[in-house]
Amino acid sequence: MKLYEHxxxxxxxxxxxxxxxxxxxTTAEEAADAARELGEVAVKVQxxxxxxxxxxxxxxxxxxxxxxxxxxxxxxxxxxxxxVDRLLVEKKLAIxxxxxxxxxxxxxxxxxxxxxxxxxxxxxxxVPEKLLVRQTVDPTWGLxxxxxxxxxxxxxxxxSEARQFSQILVRLFAIFRSLDAELVEINPLALLxxxxxxxxxxxxxxxxxxxxxxxxxxRVEEGxxxxxxxxxxxxxxxxxxGDIAVMANGAGITMATLDxxxxxxxxxxxxxxxxxxxxxxxxxxAIEILLSRSPRALLxxxxxxxxxxxxxxxxxxxxxDARGGIEVPLVIRLVGTNEEEGLAxxxxxxxxxxxxxxxxxxxxxxxxxxxxxxxxxGHTRR
Amino acid sequence: xxxxxxxxxxxxxQGATGNQGRFHLAQMLAxxxxxxxxVSPGKGGQEVEGVPxxxxxEQAVLHHGVNASVIFVPxxxxxxxxxxxxxxxxxxxxxxxEHIPVHDAMDIMAFARQRGTVVVGxxxxxxxxPGKAKLGIMPAQAYAPGPVGIVARxxxxxxxxxxxxxxxxxxxxxxxxxxxxxxxxxxxxxxxxRFEEDQATQAVVLVGEIGxxxxxxxxxxxxxxxxxxxxxxxGRSAPxxxxxxxxxxxxxxxxxxxxxxxxxxxxxxxxxxxxxxEVAGLVEEVLSGGGPAGETGPETPLDGE
Numbered sequence: 001m002k003l004y005e006h007x008x009x010x011x012x013x014x015x016x017x018x019x020x021x022x023x024x025x026t027t028a029e030e031a032a033d034a035a036r037e038l039g040e041v042a043v044k045v046q047x048x049x050x051x052x053x054x055x056x057x058x059x060x061x062x063x064x065x066x067x068x069x070x071x072x073x074x075x076x077x078x079x080x081x082x083x084v085d086r087l088l089v090e091k092k093l094a095i096x097x098x099x100x101x102x103x104x105x106x107x108x109x110x111x112x113x114x115x116x117x118x119x120x121x122x123x124x125x126x127v128p129e130k131l132l133v134r135q136t137v138d139p140t141w142g143l144x145x146x147x148x149x150x151x152x153x154x155x156x157x158x159x160s161e162a163r164q165f166s167q168i169l170v171r172l173f174a175i176f177r178s179l180d181a182e183l184v185e186i187n188p189l190a191l192l193x194x195x196x197x198x199x200x201x202x203x204x205x206x207x208x209x210x211x212x213x214x215x216x217x218x219r220v221e222e223g224x225x226x227x228x229x230x231x232x233x234x235x236x237x238x239x240x241x242g243d244i245a246v247m248a249n250g251a252g253i254t255m256a257t258l259d260x261x262x263x264x265x266x267x268x269x270x271x272x273x274x275x276x277x278x279x280x281x282x283x284x285x286a287i288e289i290l291l292s293r294s295p296r297a298l299l300x301x302x303x304x305x306x307x308x309x310x311x312x313x314x315x316x317x318x319x320x321d322a323r324g325g326i327e328v329p330l331v332i333r334l335v336g337t338n339e340e341e342g343l344a345x346x347x348x349x350x351x352x353x354x355x356x357x358x359x360x361x362x363x364x365x366x367x368x369x370x371x372x373x374x375x376x377x378g379h380t381r382r
Numbered sequence: 383x384x385x386x387x388x389x390x391x392x393x394x395x396q397g398a399t400g401n402q403g404r405f406h407l408a409q410m411l412a413x414x415x416x417x418x419x420x421v422s423p424g425k426g427g428q429e430v431e432g433v434p435x436x437x438x439x440e441q442a443v444l445h446h447g448v449n450a451s452v453i454f455v456p457x458x459x460x461x462x463x464x465x466x467x468x469x470x471x472x473x474x475x476x477x478x479x480e481h482i483p484v485h486d487a488m489d490i491m492a493f494a495r496q497r498g499t500v501v502v503g504x505x506x507x508x509x510x511x512p513g514k515a516k517l518g519i520m521p522a523q524a525y526a527p528g529p530v531g532i533v534a535r536x537x538x539x540x541x542x543x544x545x546x547x548x549x550x551x552x553x554x555x556x557x558x559x560x561x562x563x564x565x566x567x568x569x570x571x572x573x574x575x576r577f578e579e580d581q582a583t584q585a586v587v588l589v590g591e592i593g594x595x596x597x598x599x600x601x602x603x604x605x606x607x608x609x610x611x612x613x614x615x616x617g618r619s620a621p622x623x624x625x626x627x628x629x630x631x632x633x634x635x636x637x638x639x640x641x642x643x644x645x646x647x648x649x650x651x652x653x654x655x656x657x658x659x660e661v662a663g664l665v666e667e668v669l670s671g672g673g674p675a676g677e678t679g680p681e682t683p684l685d686g687e
Contacts, residue, residue: 105484107564107594107630110491125635139488140496180485209457210483236627251562251627252536252591255616256658262619263657271620273627276507276519276537303542305507305521336541337521357542358659 022090031071180210242267304336501567528553592617
């Protein structure tokens with residue numbers, strides 16, 4: 001789960017990392033009020049995507065009236081494809097230099113990794129590797145203060161700046177660990193003209209699998225309506241821009257199924273992993289969700305290990321019963337555990353299934369190309 | 383021979399009295415795995431399928447000399463269960479559970495490294511040495527004993543590929559599931575090294591996917607391997623920035639792309655299949671000496687058919 005900048009900064013502030021004074025607003029009036037209190041301000045759109053600045057999502061205002069006008073212009077618009085419904089109005093900073101500081105999970109090292117750079121304020125992905133300082137941290141011991149001093153030293157920081165930096169890094173690491181973060185980032189970490197280091201931006205992504213341990217954190221929903229519904233149903237779902245809906249069991253085979261559809265010239269509409277061992281109910285929900293987006297065809301590709309083929313068949317029939325039939329060409333590939341039972345259940349109702357991914361993929365691509373008028377033994381609309 | 387687990391491995395099932403634990407304990411027993419004990423805190427003294435259940439792993443070690451564990455404990459309690467297994471001195475700990483918090487996973491791996499325990503997973507189907515032992519949830523009928531070592535990030539896709547190999551008469555020495563999470567106990571290189579040393583393994587199949595750099599690191603290692611390798615990589619059609627089910631399966635910072643992985647593998651002499659059902663044919667070729675490692679052959683997987 002990604003937190004908005006203003007939420008991340010609230011966490012930072014509570015942990016003693018300096019952040020600029022600011023207020024979250026949802027109207028032009030509130031923006032003007034905030035500017036009246038803060039003086040010259042930056043008005044920043046709160047969206048769950050980076051690159052706001054370049055996309056015109058960060059503006060400055062020197063009077064309350066200007067802040068109100070800028071807020072009026074920004075609210076309700078789209079920045080990087082996301083609707084702006086809130087702004088962070090912050091005291092404008094007099095910045096001398098900008099650093100990057102982040103902590104992420106290094107999968108290869110199986111440890112947290114601190115990444116820092118003197119090249120802050122830009123997309124860190126564009127900073128050459130030789131300008132990045134990287135240090136993995138053994139989670140057993142955590143980030144000892146000397147490690148943070150090493151990082152400061154490698155950024156050529158000295159004196160008060162080095163002291164402030166080390167303290168911020170140690171506190172940021174504490175946040176990373178205590179909040180089960182996948183990523184914490186300060187970009188830029190601003191060195192002000194008066195010598196103070198301040199978190200001018202903030203990112204905090206929390207591990208979804210650990211959210212139950214953090215009831216106090218705000219909940220932020222992301223994704224399309226369908227993606228949210230799928231998530232609530234416990235499904236792993238990602239929307240794509242094609243027209244062939246896909247359900248499979250297991251992330252790897254689902255990805256492979258999309259690749260194969262594309263290989264034969266089709267365009268997948270989604271990634272949907274029903275999971276290993278999913279029962280009738282979740283699979284039926286999954287099929288319903290896929291059909292709700294009106295694809296041109298639907299492919300169900302199941303290699304049953306712990307997933308039982310008879311459960312898959314029951315899920316399909318349940319949806320067909322509820323909807324009075326499946327309204328788009330449905331291609332089924334069903335092999336594995338309880339295959340005979342599953343195939344028999346389907347056959348009784350006029351649904352056929354393929355044995356191989358290859359046949360099924362070719363068939364669904366042809367069916368989608370032909371549209372709903374396409375006719376073949378691999379689907380039925382009864 | 384085989385790697386990681388064999389007919390001598392003595393197994394304890396943690397979470398043996400839960401639904402999943404019970405079901406798979408029975409399946410593993412039926413396969414011939416030496417399941418010596420189960421552990422479920424508070425359920426000591428019970429039996430599952432005639433296998434005695436204890437409150438602690440320590441007791442299972444004391445009474446049965448178990449040296450490997452398969453964990454079915456729910457995610458919130460998994461770190462504790464894994465630490466218990468590692469602390470008890472087990473050599474191999476297979477964590478089937480999915481949705482383990484990534485910070486818990488990092489803690490588990492750090493402790494395992496200190497104690498020299500091999501962790502397989504989390505979020506894995508497990509490890510099987512066909513005909514010898516099965517520690518996990520994979521469908522037994524997909525496998526047969528033979529000379530091919532398989533290492534995979536994903537479950538169902540590897541079942542599919544193993545079943546195709548089996549159908550083609552190409553059995554397996556050991557099949558290892560690394561797991562779909564970002565932080566896993568084993569990586570491709572660590573498993574490939576074991577296959578390289580294993581006399582029963584004559585060729586290896588790597589089933590990878592987009593995200594991370596594990597396939598690229600594997601390619602580096604394979605350059606020095608004496609055994610031929612075949613690979614399939616899933617995620618060719620995946621757009622950047624979208625996490626495809628597995629925590630690690632995401633193209634980020636321009637890294638972990640399908641093209642980059644295939645390029646690295648082919649440069650290392652790996653035969654890369656464009657479609658999963660082509661893997662068996664390629665394995666047949668490399669085992670019969672056709673299509674020498676180091677050459678890609680006539681196919682150009684990046685351009686499709």
